[in-house]
Amino acid sequence: MGDSPIQPDESRHGSEPPExxxxxxxxQEGALNGPQxxxxxxxxxxxxxxxxxPEEARIQELEQVPRAPRAKDVGDVLAEAxxxxxxxxxxxxxxxxxxxxxxxxxxxxxxxxDLAEAIYPVLGPAIRRSIQATLSAAVETLNVTLENSFSxxxxxxRMQAWRTGRPFAEVVLLHSLAYRVEQVFWxxxxxxxxxxxxxxxxxxxxxxxxxxxxxxxxxxFVQDSFAGADEGALEQIEVSGFRVLMAQGPKAVLAVxxxxxxxxxxxxxxxxxxxxxxRSFADELQEFDGDVGRFERAxxxxxxxxxxxxxxxxxxxxxxxxxxxxxxxxxxxxxxxxDWIQDRNMNSKRSAALxxxxxxxxxxxxxxxxxxxxxxxxxxxxxxxxxxxEVCAHSTExxxxxxxWTPFVSLEPEMVQRRxxxxxxxxxxxxxxxxxxxxxxxxxxxxxxxxxxxxxxxxVPGIGRVDASGLVDIDRRAIETHARSLDGLTLPxxxxxxxxxxxxxxxxxxxxxxxxxxxRVQEYGGGLLRLHLRATLGRMDDFERGLSDRRLVEVQKALxxxxxxxxxxxxxxxxxxxxxRSPLSGVRIEIDTLLPKP
Amino acid sequence: xxxxxxxxxxxFAVGKSSLVRRFVHSEYDxxxxxxxxxxVEKKECQVGDHQVSLVIWDLHGEDRWQEVxxxxxxxxxGALLVADGTRIESLEVMAQLRKxxxxxxxxxxxxxxxxxxxxxxxxxxxxxxxxxxxxxxxVVFTSARTGHGVEDAFQSLANHW
Ligand SMILES: Nc1nc2c(ncn2[C@@H]2O[C@H](COP(=O)(O)OP(=O)(O)O)[C@@H](O)[C@H]2O)c(=O)[nH]1
Ligand SMILES: [Mg+2]
Numbered sequence: 001m002g003d004s005p006i007q008p009d010e011s012r013h014g015s016e017p018p019e020x021x022x023x024x025x026x027x028q029e030g031a032l033n034g035p036q037x038x039x040x041x042x043x044x045x046x047x048x049x050x051x052x053x054p055e056e057a058r059i060q061e062l063e064q065v066p067r068a069p070r071a072k073d074v075g076d077v078l079a080e081a082x083x084x085x086x087x088x089x090x091x092x093x094x095x096x097x098x099x100x101x102x103x104x105x106x107x108x109x110x111x112x113x114d115l116a117e118a119i120y121p122v123l124g125p126a127i128r129r130s131i132q133a134t135l136s137a138a139v140e141t142l143n144v145t146l147e148n149s150f151s152x153x154x155x156x157x158r159m160q161a162w163r164t165g166r167p168f169a170e171v172v173l174l175h176s177l178a179y180r181v182e183q184v185f186w187x188x189x190x191x192x193x194x195x196x197x198x199x200x201x202x203x204x205x206x207x208x209x210x211x212x213x214x215x216x217x218x219x220x221f222v223q224d225s226f227a228g229a230d231e232g233a234l235e236q237i238e239v240s241g242f243r244v245l246m247a248q249g250p251k252a253v254l255a256v257x258x259x260x261x262x263x264x265x266x267x268x269x270x271x272x273x274x275x276x277x278x279r280s281f282a283d284e285l286q287e288f289d290g291d292v293g294r295f296e297r298a299x300x301x302x303x304x305x306x307x308x309x310x311x312x313x314x315x316x317x318x319x320x321x322x323x324x325x326x327x328x329x330x331x332x333x334x335x336x337x338x339d340w341i342q343d344r345n346m347n348s349k350r351s352a353a354l355x356x357x358x359x360x361x362x363x364x365x366x367x368x369x370x371x372x373x374x375x376x377x378x379x380x381x382x383x384x385x386x387x388x389x390e391v392c393a394h395s396t397e398x399x400x401x402x403x404x405w406t407p408f409v410s411l412e413p414e415m416v417q418r419r420x421x422x423x424x425x426x427x428x429x430x431x432x433x434x435x436x437x438x439x440x441x442x443x444x445x446x447x448x449x450x451x452x453x454x455x456x457x458x459x460v461p462g463i464g465r466v467d468a469s470g471l472v473d474i475d476r477r478a479i480e481t482h483a484r485s486l487d488g489l490t491l492p493x494x495x496x497x498x499x500x501x502x503x504x505x506x507x508x509x510x511x512x513x514x515x516x517x518x519x520r521v522q523e524y525g526g527g528l529l530r531l532h533l534r535a536t537l538g539r540m541d542d543f544e545r546g547l548s549d550r551r552l553v554e555v556q557k558a559l560x561x562x563x564x565x566x567x568x569x570x571x572x573x574x575x576x577x578x579x580x581r582s583p584l585s586g587v588r589i590e591i592d593t594l595l596p597k598p
Numbered sequence: 599x600x601x602x603x604x605x606x607x608x609x610f611a612v613g614k615s616s617l618v619r620r621f622v623h624s625e626y627d628x629x630x631x632x633x634x635x636x637x638v639e640k641k642e643c644q645v646g647d648h649q650v651s652l653v654i655w656d657l658h659g660e661d662r663w664q665e666v667x668x669x670x671x672x673x674x675x676g677a678l679l680v681a682d683g684t685r686i687e688s689l690e691v692m693a694q695l696r697k698x699x700x701x702x703x704x705x706x707x708x709x710x711x712x713x714x715x716x717x718x719x720x721x722x723x724x725x726x727x728x729x730x731x732x733x734x735x736x737v738v739f740t741s742a743r744t745g746h747g748v749e750d751a752f753q754s755l756a757n758h759w
Contacts, residue, residue: 191673193601213638213653220669290600
């Protein structure tokens with residue numbers, strides 16, 4: 001029977017590497033073929049020494065007993081005896097285990113590096129191999145991508161590369177660097193049970209309970225293998241293109257799943273959050289019995305860690321800066337590489353599309369369900385947003401995703417501007433700007449447009465204030481100019497005449513000018529023309545004074561015949577004094593225009 | 599919602615992983631588990647009016663040479679102890695693992711399984727003898743192959759919470 005032997009003293013297991021408690025591994029072929037791939041016995045030489053050391057100590061003990069067999073005798077049969085005993089049952093293993101463990105423990109205490117080193121050679125080459133493979137794949141794919149990128153953005157980056165003398169690939173990487181905290185897990189340390197979690201991206205493929213279990217298992221593995229207690233606690237690991245940052249507290253662990261390269265401050269925030277959670281949930285953590293409902297209150301705190309980071313700033317010119325950039329770029333290539341192996345082309349295309357959608361105004365992806373083959377994305381799309389083809393480099397067919405957009409009105413600044421333009425349709429000559437919820441109109445436009453625009457402007461979603469002080473209504477201005485030019489005109493009467501000669505050209509022209517003005521006011525809508533009539537007397541014609549009333553009636557009649565729709569006529573008393581005498585005798589007309597304010 | 603870590607304990611090849619697979623049907627990628635030596639799976643059970651989410655730890659792959667580490671048992675609220683009905687020695691291993699679990703974790707609940715019931719004809723001792731030899735509690739006879747008793751076994755563990 002080949003089952004794992006039972007260790008009587010488990011308090012020591014926490015600091016043991018896997019499998020070392022099994023005494024039979026020395027004697028049985030394949031003993032080191034654990035799932036960790038520890039198949040190369042020679043790599044375990046050091047460990048072997050650790051195992052055999054305590055046996056020797058025991059042998060020395062035996063030697064000191066009177067009439068005990070000599071060391072040589074024991075040595076001769078020990079190997080064979082061990083082998084046989086192992087075939088028969090676990091007794092010898094059990095007998096030896098405490099001693100071996102003790103030796104191992106003290107050895108590990110004295111020089112913990114030995115243990116780490118013994119395991120490292122097995123892990124090291126595997127890691128290196130995979131990095132090498134993924135790196136070359138990534139560079140290849142990157143090159144292809146780069147060679148084919150002739151978008152305006154691509155050309156701009158090319159220019160920058162040319163200007164700064166830096167490889168194009170590096171420039172692209174710099175522009176693409178960003179990070180996003182996608183999921184936050186709060187894990188009970190002792191039971192490794194997930195207390196609470198939040199996600200910034202919906203992804204049914206990643207079950208938070210499994211991830212937290214996995215993280216706990218990895219954490220255990222590392223601690224069991226490399227050190228005791230908390231010293232060896234992992235702070236960061238990379239799993240399939242993600243980084244996992246972990247913060248350790250006395251009762252709970254906080255882990256975040258990050259895409260990209262997070263800033264130092266994230267880890268700081270995590271520790272602060274974890275401390276505050278330990279304070280707020282001191283009792284619940286102490287009494288934890290699996291009831292995770294009591295930790296829902298922590299969600300806002302966990303959400304505080306979600307979010308994404310800006311791109312790394314533009315490259316500087318110093319040598320040091322260049323090195324830094326090169327280093328960052330290398331890290332990015334590695335990230336890309338890991339991404340690639342895991343996700344292949346498709347997933348990177350999809351993440352690129354998601355990133356692009358996240359940034360594009362008027363798009364908001366809310367959900368992502370499905371598997372590696374086919375996915376359905378749901379979310380909101382403003383009908384005025386740029387079409388998909390402008391936003392994403394790949395079509396939905398290429399990405400093999402179904403998209404279900406729910407239309408919505410976005411209040412992103414770009415969309416507010418676009419919506420205002422769409423709703424108001426400013427004509428040539430008008431500039432429309434939106435900023436911080438206020439809309440400014442400047443320039444000249446027809447009264448029809450001005451009225452419509454002003455009626456609609458405040459109804460544009462996202463607009464709370466409208467400033468039209470710089471907007472000129474050209475129709476209104478034209479009417480006002482026209483009215484000013486006619487203001488004070490006189491309809492002349494012949495000397496001593498009481499009748500208006502409507503056949504006289506000047507009278508005809510002036511009456512028809514008034515008619516035109518009236519029509520324009522009518523067209524403007526809601527306006528009013530007020531004509532004030534006053535009789536004027538020629539210098540010599542004192543006797544005409546008696547004609548004034550008659551002349552005023554004549555003019556009123558003439559105006560009445562014009563059929564003025566927007567005009568009211570008022571008669572002013574004739575002046576008494578001589579100062580008001582004018583060169584012309586007749587009826588003078590003063591004009592007021594009253595146009596409604598928009 | 600209640601969440602509990604549970605684990606599977608038993609000798610090599612008694613069918614622990616097969617039982618989990620049968621119970622969970624999870625397609626979860628287990629690449630990392632191979633390195634770490636533990637596979638974590640999850641299953642939600644209805645107990646009365648509430649949900650119990652079992653986070654199931656299983657030593658992954660060939661555990662022949664793997665030590666049952668303290669961390670594997672730490673924080674475990676319950677365990678399925680598994681024996682192989684056709685192999686009498688798996689009883690002793692199960693008994694020792696149970697002792698070890700309860701030493702570390704006195705409050706842990708256990709459910710005892712004798713697996714491979716589909717091969718009852720090849721059983722080392724009869725089912726009744728199995729019942730008699732397991733002196734710490736009742737036995738659930740299961741078959742990961744046919745699914746017989748598997749739901750019941752997990753459910754009866756979940757019923758403790
Ligand atoms: N006939 C039969 N074979 C089983 C059953 N459960 C597991 N096995 C087989 O037993 C072997 C070991 O199973 P595995 O689940 O890997 O055992 P573990 O080492 O305890 O995880 C495999 O070949 C399984 O196909 C069962 O219920 N009936
Ligand atoms: Mg297994």
